[in-house]
Amino acid sequence: MNWPNIENFSVATRGVTTKSAMNPALWLCALTTPLATAGSFFAPEPMNYILIAFASLPVFNALYSYNHFMRKEPDRLQSEKYLIERQVVSKIGDNYSGSEIILRPAAPVDNPLLDDGDGR
Numbered sequence: 001m002n003w004p005n006i007e008n009f010s011v012a013t014r015g016v017t018t019k020s021a022m023n024p025a026l027w028l029c030a031l032t033t034p035l036a037t038a039g040s041f042f043a044p045e046p047m048n049y050i051l052i053a054f055a056s057l058p059v060f061n062a063l064y065s066y067n068h069f070m071r072k073e074p075d076r077l078q079s080e081k082y083l084i085e086r087q088v089v090s091k092i093g094d095n096y097s098g099s100e101i102i103l104r105p106a107a108p109v110d111n112p113l114l115d116d117g118d119g120r
Contacts, residue, residue: 021069021076025062032058 036055040048069076075083 019080020078021073022062022066025058025065029058029062 033055036051040051040055043051066077078086
């Protein structure tokens with residue numbers, strides 16, 4: 001059997017770039033559910049039921065969170081990049097000329113009124 005090695009797993013996790021309100025719940029599902037389910041197969045009789053319940057909690061949490069955000073705050077399910085681009089378009093208007101809008105991070109500006117030159 002060909003198991004994926006840790007290096008490939010770390011490369012795969014670096015590729016996850018979607019940032020939304022669901023990411024913590026989904027990561028909790030991805031880590032806790034398989035481990036608790038696998039542990040339940042090797043645990044004695046009363047403990048395996050506790051581990052199965054523990055494995056199902058993150059799944060129910062993710063389903064509840066998705067349902068909550070879908071109904072109450074659907075914008076939280078969008079990525080940060082999409083929300084920023086939508087704000088830019090709403091501020092400058094919808095007249096799309098075919099050119100791409102390039103967002104640059106703001107550079108810090110020194111305030112001469114606060115900086116006396118003596119480091120205070």
